[in-house]
Structure formats: C-alpha cells, structure tokens
Amino acid sequence: MEDEEAMEAEISGKLNSVSVGALRCMQCGICSSSCPSGRHTSLNIRKIVKIAGKNSDILDNEELWMCTTCYNCHERCPRGIDIVDILLKIRAVAAQSGRILPEHRQVCKMLLECGHAVPINDTNKTKRTEIGLEEMPETVHKYKDGLEEVKKLMTSCGFDELIMQNEGENRA
Amino acid sequence: MKGLSLFLGCLVPNRYPGIEMATKLCLAKMDIDCVDLPGASCCPAPGVFRSFDRTTWLTLASRNIVLSEQMDRNMLTICNGCFSTLEDANRTIKEDDIVKEDINEHLAKVGKEIKGDIDVRHIIEYFYQEYGPEKISSYVERQLDIRVAVHYGCHLIKPTKDRGLGGFERPTFFDELVTALGATSVEYPDKVACCGAGGGVRSAMKERSLKMTEAKLAKIKETGVDCIVNSCPFCHMQLDSGQDEIKELAGTEFEIPVLHYTQLLGLALGFPAEMIGIDTGIEKNRKLMDLLDSQMDS
C-alpha cells in the first residue's frame, strides 16, 4: 500500500516537473485548431496542455498516443510552449509506469531483437537483389558484431527491462 | 568540406530498396563523395523510441553518429525521421556536455566515444544548400514535364528553431528542387499538413492515422497532379501503401503515384524506372511512365 502511494507521489512529481512550461498556457486554442490529428480523432491538445502535470489520469488517456508529433501546435503557440516536448515527456512517464500499447511494445521488441524497428523480410531481400543491391543492407543486419553492440547499449540503458519487465500488466 | 556517409535507417533498405538504389545511383552520377556506413542500426525512430526512453534513443543515435565520426564524414539521411533523430541527437551532444558525458559512459561499454565533430544532413537540404536548383538542373538529362504535389513532411522543417530551414507555413526549397527537374510543383490546400503516420500513430492506430492521410490525398486529388513527391520513406509508405489501405477501409480510390525525391531525380538523370524501384507493373505508375515516355517522343 505504502509502496503504491510512494509510486503515485513519484509519478505526480515527475508529471509536475515535465509540465512546468504548460503553466504559461492561456487556453487560446490555437494549438487544437492547428492539429491535423484533432480533426480526425478525439485528440484535444489544448485540454492536454491544460491538465498536464495536474492529474495523473492523463497517463491513461489514449489521446496521448494520437499525436503524430507534427509540431504545428508547438510552432504556432503564441506563448511559445514546447508542446511536443512536454507531450513526449508525459508519454515517457506513461511508458515507464507500464502503459505501453501492445503495437508499440512490438516495435520495441523488434529493435531489441534486430536493431531495426522494421527488419528485412524475404520479399525485400528478393527486391534488393532484383535491382542489383546486395541481399543484406550495410546495416546491423549484415554486421552481427554491430548488432551485439546495439544490444549491449540497450541493456546498459535499461531498455530491455523497460520493455520486457511490465509486460502483461499492460495498462495502456 | 567533409565527404558523406549514407545512413540507411530501416524503411529504405528493408522496405523500399528502390529508394536506396536511386540515392546511390544519383549521388554517383553527380560525383558526390558518399560511401556506405557499415553496421548502423535503426536511427532509432523518433516517434516510439524517443517517447519511451530518451537515454536509449540518444545512445543508439550516438552510436550511429560515432560510426560516421570514425570515418570523418558527415552523415547523409534520406528520411525525415532519421534526420529528426540524428540531427536532434547530434545537436544535443554538441550543446550539452553533461548529456554527452552520460551518453559516453554507455558508449564506453562497447568501446566507443562520441565527439560531436560531424554534421547530420538531409538530402533535400543538402542538395538545396550545397548545390542549389540551378546546379541540380545542370545534371538533368530528361526534363520531366509533369505536375507534382510536393509533400515536405513534418520533421524536415520542424521544429523550425532547430532545423534552421526557414518558416514552415510556406517553404519553397523542396519545390525549387522539383522544378529544377523540369516539373511543375503544384500548390494545393494544406500542403504542409502531416501524412498522419508519425509519432507512433500509424503503428498503434492505423485507421485513425489513415483518416489524416485520406484528407491530404483528397486535396491532392482535387488539385490534379501526376504524382506526389516526398522526402521520407515513412511519409512515402503512408501516402502510397496508405492508398491501398484506404481503398480497403473506405472504398476510396486515389490512384496517385508516389515517389521519393531521389526517384524523381533518378528519372531526370536518365535511370530506368524499374532500376530505382518504380514498379511499372502497377497501373498508376505505368501511366506516369507512359506520360514521360510520350514527352521523350515528341
């Protein structure tokens, strides 16, 4: 119980500190009216800026993941708020507390396994040779010691733990 | 000026090898000193990985940059996402010694160290700034008299304070590189709008991401063009495979050919379509090539 409370406190502390810039917001709505995603999804970036840092419910808000990071809002905000930076930091708090969408976890596993988010497949090996390229590109796909380095670095940064550890208790 | 190393990323070599080939053929034909970058990994992609853990994202990006530093070459990207990650990471390392030290502690475990002594370039801004449209047109062997919808994508120009390529509302540099090949760059509504794929939206919420794509494609279709030209394989995928996906989901057909700039340039430099990954087995692409061929005859 105490652990949980401590964790909650830590999370709200983090949210608070990453969202300081959002306090300058005057709720003019220029961000949401510039948002290509908001026209087609439920994403309301003005609201996200409003509640950023104030309430940890935001971590379970699906809208966090509807932003394409196009930077329109960020560029146009008259208060100069770095909206995308704040949003990405909130996403990081969400991910670090286990809220990772299954599709995103899958992409992360690809990186952990192959050093590529989108690895090669047979169709594209054939396509490569048909146009005169080598079957394997000059990347970690071909250089296994390079791949080992990438894996070591991900372990060093704790990325494998982040992705594998809280699998199953996916709350996103 | 330093020579270049070609950073491939994931989508180009693993899904659009034609773009890799087009890039290599064009650079060679233009006598640009650019070599392979052996052993690079995913940049890593800014949408998902930067969202999850900034240290991992920076560390892997730095390892890629080190590979190019070791060759004493600037890095050339052909993808807006790779550019965003590598340019961001490189600038952070150059500006922030504390971050640099932290990243170097990780890199030391694989015997590497980032110095921060090279630049990361995107092929579009590289062509524009180092060559310019006039010089580019001097290489053209085949004038492409077609109507093109230029798609800048987001991360080539934004955030503008970091990219330094001017404002994002009405950029012209990419259009100028397209007109340099004999084509007309057509204005269309919401031209700088996002393709819909970025930020991990395509991977986790495909249908919603395609709504944005559909809106963009509809405006391009209304305007009437012969093809879309982009600077990013991720936008390329969203705008191209997206057309098939939208057809399946909503029944809407667009039939607009989609080319990466290096493929358009490849055609202008005289390379055959098939060699640079323009599949003429697909009807819309064949129509585009027929149009170009008819110009050759006349």
Ligand code: SF4
């Ligand atoms: S544009 Fe800036 S100031 Fe206006 S509502 Fe959005 S975040 Fe707030």
Ligand code: SF4
């Ligand atoms: S960066 Fe995200 S929230 Fe801002 S305008 Fe683009 S899609 Fe909307």
